[in-house]
Amino acid sequence: MADTMQFDLVSPERALASLQANSVQIPGAEGDMTAMPMHAPTITTLRPGLLSVTGPEGTETYAVTGGFAEITAEGTTVLAERAYSVDAEGKQAIEDHLAEARAAAESALPEHKDTANKLVADFAHLLETMV
Amino acid sequence: MPSLKDLKTRIDSVKSTRKITKAMQMVAAAKLRRAQEAAEAARPYTERFNAVLGGLAASVGGSDSAPKLLSGTGSDQVQLLVVMTSERGLCGGFNTSIVKLAKARAAELIANGKTVKILTVGKKGREQMKREFEDQLIGHVDLSEVKRLGYNNAQDIAKDLLSRFDTGEFDVCTIFFNTFKSVISQVPTAQQIIPASFEEAEGESPLYDYEPSEEGILADLLPRGVATQIFAALLENAASEQGARMSAMDNATRNAGDMIDKLTIEFNRSRQAVITNELIEIISGAEAL
Numbered sequence: 001m002a003d004t005m006q007f008d009l010v011s012p013e014r015a016l017a018s019l020q021a022n023s024v025q026i027p028g029a030e031g032d033m034t035a036m037p038m039h040a041p042t043i044t045t046l047r048p049g050l051l052s053v054t055g056p057e058g059t060e061t062y063a064v065t066g067g068f069a070e071i072t073a074e075g076t077t078v079l080a081e082r083a084y085s086v087d088a089e090g091k092q093a094i095e096d097h098l099a100e101a102r103a104a105a106e107s108a109l110p111e112h113k114d115t116a117n118k119l120v121a122d123f124a125h126l127l128e129t130m131v
Numbered sequence: 132m133p134s135l136k137d138l139k140t141r142i143d144s145v146k147s148t149r150k151i152t153k154a155m156q157m158v159a160a161a162k163l164r165r166a167q168e169a170a171e172a173a174r175p176y177t178e179r180f181n182a183v184l185g186g187l188a189a190s191v192g193g194s195d196s197a198p199k200l201l202s203g204t205g206s207d208q209v210q211l212l213v214v215m216t217s218e219r220g221l222c223g224g225f226n227t228s229i230v231k232l233a234k235a236r237a238a239e240l241i242a243n244g245k246t247v248k249i250l251t252v253g254k255k256g257r258e259q260m261k262r263e264f265e266d267q268l269i270g271h272v273d274l275s276e277v278k279r280l281g282y283n284n285a286q287d288i289a290k291d292l293l294s295r296f297d298t299g300e301f302d303v304c305t306i307f308f309n310t311f312k313s314v315i316s317q318v319p320t321a322q323q324i325i326p327a328s329f330e331e332a333e334g335e336s337p338l339y340d341y342e343p344s345e346e347g348i349l350a351d352l353l354p355r356g357v358a359t360q361i362f363a364a365l366l367e368n369a370a371s372e373q374g375a376r377m378s379a380m381d382n383a384t385r386n387a388g389d390m391i392d393k394l395t396i397e398f399n400r401s402r403q404a405v406i407t408n409e410l411i412e413i414i415s416g417a418e419a420l
Contacts, residue, residue, distance in 0.1 A: 014172035044342035
């Protein structure tokens with residue numbers, strides 16, 4: 001069994017990372033999951049959260065705001081709407097997103113209220129874990 | 132016959148025009164390279180995205196529960212045309228070719244008894260569409276303040292479109308933009324984005340587990356798909372615009388050069404004529420004595 005797999009992180013504007021990884025922890029919409037080589041083919045949507053990639057050279061962490069991940073036996077591709085590195089700049093960006101999500105939740109229609117509130121909670125949680 | 136001084140002024144003015152067009156060409160060339168790089172960098176995302184969405188759409192598409200963004204509203208009465216053009220002129224036939232295609236489509240739809248609504252992106256297209264279809268214009272997106280096209284610009288446009296779709300303002304949405312083929316060739320393209328249309332997925336894809344359900348993912352991804360397609364179109368358009376401007380300015384520079392040559396010959400001829408005239412006058416004056 002191979003102990004590494006191909007990992008790609010792409011955003012709409014550019015490809016952010018492409019490397020060999022041992023495991024990838026993904027903030028899935030229904031809970032965190034860890035993808036390792038030979039994982040069953042899965043497609044999951046993402047919630048705002050931390051994405052951490054463990055490879056032979058150590059662990060890289062990114063903050064993603066949403067998107068989806070495609071996992072196959074040979075590799076994992078994460079298509080993130082936005083991805084930031086975990087530093088002051090990234091934190092500022094997430095704070096902006098949180099404010100935006102709060103404003104959207106305020107004005108959301110009743111039937112979308114739950115989704116909007118969940119988004120706010122996810123961003124708030126992400127911000128806490130980034131500290 | 133223009134005087135020597137007139138000719139001299141004209142030559143000088145054409146020379147300064149040539150300098151300007153030359154500079155614009157070089158600026159466009161630099162911007163083109165950047166626009167192409169941006170389009171290149173965005174390609175992996177669009178490709179993966181469309182592959183996954185295509186696969187999903189194929190497996191869910193047939194069922195009744197398919198989201199409206201995929202299956203449509205069941206009517207094609209109200210058509211929204213999104214015309215993407217540039218904010219600045221002096222780029223050859225770039226804007227005209229898009230507008231021509233959009234106008235032809237609009238006229239055809241109206242002739243078939245459909246309702247047409249038009250949303251413009253970019254100032255130049257708005258000016259041209261306004262002449263014939265002023266009543267159909269429902270909105271305009273201004274990108275003149277945008278220095279560097281980002282995904283958020285596409286997201287804003289997509290958000291606007293989706294909220295209009297949710298309130299039932301239109302049934303079918305088509306975007307018009309120029310596809311970048313090369314510096315001298317940009318192809319005006321019409322692409323239907325709502326309801327979404329996908330090319331058949333090639334080859335066999337593995338059977339995926341879906342989390343949450345297939346329908347849940349599809350409902351989440353389709354709105355993003357709209358933004359992704361608009362973003363790809365914006366990038367193509369940006370590259371096309373710079374390409375078109377570059378070749379237009381290259382032509383202009385060459386024409387200015389030709390004109391300077393012609394004017395210089397004319398200038399020299401009249402200068403000689405003046406000298407000859409003066410000589411004749413002096414000689415005939417001397418002979419008369």
